[in-house]
Amino acid sequence: MSHKKEFxxxxxxxxxxxxxxxxxxxxxxxxxxxxxxxxxxxxxxxxTVMNWDGDVNDAxxxxxxxxxxxxxxxxxxxxxxxxxxxAALMKRMYSLYERMxxxxxxxxxxxxxxxxxxxxxxxxxxxxxxxxRQQWIVVEDEKGDVVAARYISTFxxxxxxxxxxxxxxxxxxxxxxxxxxxxxxxxxxHTMKVAEDEGRKFIAGTFGNALTPENVNxxxxxxxxxxxxxxxxxxxxxxRGAKTDQFWRRDYYEKMGFREIQHNxxxxxxxxxxxxxxxxxxxxxxRPDADSTADKTKGLSSIAANTVSFxxxxxxxxxxxxxxxxxxxxxxxxxxxxxxxxxxxxxVRPRLDFNAMxxxxxxxxxxxxxxxxxxxxxxxxxxxxxxxxLQQIPPYTAGQDNNPKVTRLNVVK
Numbered sequence: 132m133s134h135k136k137e138f139x140x141x142x143x144x145x146x147x148x149x150x151x152x153x154x155x156x157x158x159x160x161x162x163x164x165x166x167x168x169x170x171x172x173x174x175x176x177x178x179t180v181m182n183w184d185g186d187v188n189d190a191x192x193x194x195x196x197x198x199x200x201x202x203x204x205x206x207x208x209x210x211x212x213x214x215x216x217x218a219a220l221m222k223r224m225y226s227l228y229e230r231m232x233x234x235x236x237x238x239x240x241x242x243x244x245x246x247x248x249x250x251x252x253x254x255x256x257x258x259x260x261x262x263x264r265q266q267w268i269v270v271e272d273e274k275g276d277v278v279a280a281r282y283i284s285t286f287x288x289x290x291x292x293x294x295x296x297x298x299x300x301x302x303x304x305x306x307x308x309x310x311x312x313x314x315x316x317x318x319x320x321h322t323m324k325v326a327e328d329e330g331r332k333f334i335a336g337t338f339g340n341a342l343t344p345e346n347v348n349x350x351x352x353x354x355x356x357x358x359x360x361x362x363x364x365x366x367x368x369x370x371r372g373a374k375t376d377q378f379w380r381r382d383y384y385e386k387m388g389f390r391e392i393q394h395n396x397x398x399x400x401x402x403x404x405x406x407x408x409x410x411x412x413x414x415x416x417x418r419p420d421a422d423s424t425a426d427k428t429k430g431l432s433s434i435a436a437n438t439v440s441f442x443x444x445x446x447x448x449x450x451x452x453x454x455x456x457x458x459x460x461x462x463x464x465x466x467x468x469x470x471x472x473x474x475x476x477x478x479v480r481p482r483l484d485f486n487a488m489x490x491x492x493x494x495x496x497x498x499x500x501x502x503x504x505x506x507x508x509x510x511x512x513x514x515x516x517x518x519x520x521l522q523q524i525p526p527y528t529a530g531q532d533n534n535p536k537v538t539r540l541n542v543v544k
Contacts (some may be wrong), residue, residue, distance in 0.1 A: 333477035378489035
């Protein structure tokens, strides 16, 4: 599950004691165990959810059953919500979205999401810069319940000769979520594949007859938390709300082939009165090999700086600001634009081992909140890396034995 976050450390309820910090830690750990229970339930209910009577211990048979189940689902690609039926589907999707993103500051208003879709058919906006298409991929089960969704923005470089030297276009993966009862069925991979296909079709169309979708050179981007740049309080609150460990989430995206761009990225505000976010990394992946999204991406060791600038600018303007304020004059964009303009290439880091750091951080937090020198203000304002002297995620080594277990629930009193 991937989503944008807009944390403002100064607007968080202040922690006044170690007791409050311990309670927050306990609730975050409980949320992780709840997620593990939900995943276990989804696997144990595989027969009833998919209406399948096979052997759950036969991995090959389960894989085929999941593919058959996905084919029975209804997958909607929404780029306009003007029709009553589509608007109603978006409202039902939003009910799941609200449930998956329970913290108000971490989700966007339905009206904004609907308004952004209107920009797809606005000639004035389409003529302002790169051709773009914003879409929701919404999946319904056989009963008509929304079980998964993904929000994407695709940008064509058809009108930018300099960017065309590297890519034909880019795509931003903003939100992705699956109903807990339907996890482990491959729906995330399914919506990812649909997103890529839709992006290729749109970009090819903007080049006329010069390109086919199969020949489009598309880069997919997403944002993910940089955990060591989060405060302990932010990490725990996000974990409690999303019921997902930030280190596990980053590991998941690394397995999907996404790699971190070495760039001092800051996300511009999601609202005119919002705050920029400086603890996100910008990740990228190139085209996966056929039939898989996991560990099969073509390796990237560098990326053209003007491609990154093209993507950040268009995503910021079309998806984040979305007409609420002027991105061009926003200081965060201006700062990044100047930084990127001074460079030719940016390094794309090799796969990193976020699992190796997970238990280290959680154990440090537990020791911290139980120490005699615990400082609530520091817990709220300083980053994990600064407090615990953890500055770098180690590189991943293939074949190593990562420990996937969540550390213990009980907090030492």
